[in-house]
Amino acid sequence: MTRTLITGGLVITANDEVHADVLIEDGRVVGVAAPSSHGWTADRTLDATGKYVIPGGVDAHTHMEMPFGGTYASDDFESGTRAAAWGGTTTIIDFAIQSVGQSLRAGLDAWHAKADGKCAIDYGFHMIMSDVNESSLKEMDGLVSEGISSFKLFTAYPGVFFSDDGKILRAMQKAASNGGLIMMHAENGLAIDVLVEQALARGETDPRYHGEVRKALLEAEATHRVIKLAQVAGAPVYVVHVSAEEALHEIATARHKGLPVFGETCPQYLFLSTDNLAEPDFEGAKYVCSTPLRPKEHQAALWRGLRTNDLQVVSTDHCPFCFTGQKEMGRGDFSKIPNGLPGVENRMDLLHQAVVDGHITRRRWIEIACATPARVFGLYGRKGTIAPGADADIVIYDPAAEQTISAATHHMNVDYSAYEGRRIAGRVETVLSRGEVVIAQGEFKGRAGHGAYLARSTSQYLN
Numbered sequence: 022m023t024r025t026l027i028t029g030g031l032v033i034t035a036n037d038e039v040h041a042d043v044l045i046e047d048g049r050v051v052g053v054a055a056p057s058s059h060g061w062t063a064d065r066t067l068d069a070t071g072k073y074v075i076p077g078g079v080d081a082h083t084h085m086e087m088p089f090g091g092t093y094a095s096d097d098f099e100s101g102t103r104a105a106a107w108g109g110t111t112t113i114i115d116f117a118i119q120s121v122g123q124s125l126r127a128g129l130d131a132w133h134a135k136a137d138g139k140c141a142i143d144y145g146f147h148m149i150m151s152d153v154n155e156s157s158l159k160e161m162d163g164l165v166s167e168g169i170s171s172f173k174l175f176t177a178y179p180g181v182f183f184s185d186d187g188k189i190l191r192a193m194q195k196a197a198s199n200g201g202l203i204m205m206h207a208e209n210g211l212a213i214d215v216l217v218e219q220a221l222a223r224g225e226t227d228p229r230y231h232g233e234v235r236k237a238l239l240e241a242e243a244t245h246r247v248i249k250l251a252q253v254a255g256a257p258v259y260v261v262h263v264s265a266e267e268a269l270h271e272i273a274t275a276r277h278k279g280l281p282v283f284g285e286t287c288p289q290y291l292f293l294s295t296d297n298l299a300e301p302d303f304e305g306a307k308y309v310c311s312t313p314l315r316p317k318e319h320q321a322a323l324w325r326g327l328r329t330n331d332l333q334v335v336s337t338d339h340c341p342f343c344f345t346g347q348k349e350m351g352r353g354d355f356s357k358i359p360n361g362l363p364g365v366e367n368r369m370d371l372l373h374q375a376v377v378d379g380h381i382t383r384r385r386w387i388e389i390a391c392a393t394p395a396r397v398f399g400l401y402g403r404k405g406t407i408a409p410g411a412d413a414d415i416v417i418y419d420p421a422a423e424q425t426i427s428a429a430t431h432h433m434n435v436d437y438s439a440y441e442g443r444r445i446a447g448r449v450e451t452v453l454s455r456g457e458v459v460i461a462q463g464e465f466k467g468r469a470g471h472g473a474y475l476a477r478s479t480s481q482y483l484n
């Protein structure tokens with residue numbers, strides 16, 4: 022039995038900020054108590070004086086090694102989870118993909134094979150449903166009972182991930198009966214495809230047109246529609262990567278009516294804008310993702326949504342593609358640029374900067390980045406907090422340190438940073454995953470295969 026004691030830090034959870042010591046035994050937290058109130062001894066002591074002691078981040082939206090447009094996201098489960106650990110994230114929930122014509126099981130097996138033995142931190146899976154039919158609908162029950170309790174569908178990407186309204190309704194009805202949670206990528210993909218074709222015909226091929234054709238109105242329309250479909254089905258719905266103020270308004274309106282509607286946003290929508298998409302010499306391609314970056318004015322609405330709890334979660338949608346050789350596939354045709362941004366390493370730091378900037382409080386930082394994603398996706402108790410019984414996934418965070426984000430120093434397997442040159446107050450010092458040190462004093466001490474697969478319960482955020 023190994024006992025580790027973290028002393029002298031400010032322990033911050035979604036609920037509390039207390040000066041306390043944390044005792045860890047066999048990978049779990051066994052005690053949190055005021056320094057003078059206990060007589061604990063340990064094999065190893067980590068001094069956190071002057072530092073924050075926070076739960077490891079829970080990133081509920083990543084795409085390691087994801088196939089897209091003829092290429093693959095450049096981080097695999099090994100490099101991506103290692104980078105996550107560097108950034109203070111100790112749990113990811115990635116997306117297993119069902120291809121058209123395939124069973125859910127076949128997609129899930131393929132993703133287990135990609136991740137097994139590779140991960141530095143713990144991981145779970147959501148299931149992307151690309152082919153809703155009698156048989157895949159039946160499979161949903163079994164998946165929920167074995168720990169895949171959330172299913173993502175798309176109103177975007179016709180011909181790839183797209184499901185029509187009838188299929189979405191059927192999946193939502195199924196989720197209403199088995200306790201699953203439907204996650205929606207909400208953009209009107211059929212209308213967007215028309216606008217893409219028209220823009221290209223006018224010779225509008227630069228990355229910035231990616232943002233112009235994927236209109237905020239078409240995000241709002243699809244958000245409104247999936248909320249209504251969920252209401253008809255009597256199911257909760259979780260809208261991923263909300264970027265437009267108009268879409269947030271649809272979510273807020275539904276929530277004010279008491280509907281179980283949830284919204285996630287991502288750091289790129291909080292910190293970046295269409296100004297980045299318009300960067301010259303094709304540099305804008307670095308910022309192509311869907312939903313797209315929006316004009317700066319949307320940022321204030323998203324921060325407000327995070328403060329008022331109309332948005333509950335910040336995930337990364339980490340889906341990196343190198344500028345050289347991957348993003349470049351879309352030179353001369355923005356619709357061929359692989360969609361996605363790197364970010365799994367940067368989320369905890371960027372949100373700490375948001376605390377410093379006054380957008381959110383410290384406890385809200387932990388709530389939107391650790392506790393609520395764990396609760397929404399059935400991991401709370403084990404993940405997302407520091408309390409007796411929880412996995413000892415803990416970050417010692419130095420709020421007084423400073424750093425500059427750069428591709429030259431990050432650990433993600435991608436040749437650029439979306440936040441290049443950005444100054445950040447605060448830095449991860451030590452990271453524990455189930456009590457094992459994975460990051461210490463600027464060194465990676467973890468290993469591929471330490472990370473365990475997490476079978477999740479149904480959502481703990483719905484009642």
Ligand SMILES: [Zn+2]
Binds near residue numbers: 082084338
């Ligand atoms: Zn995504």
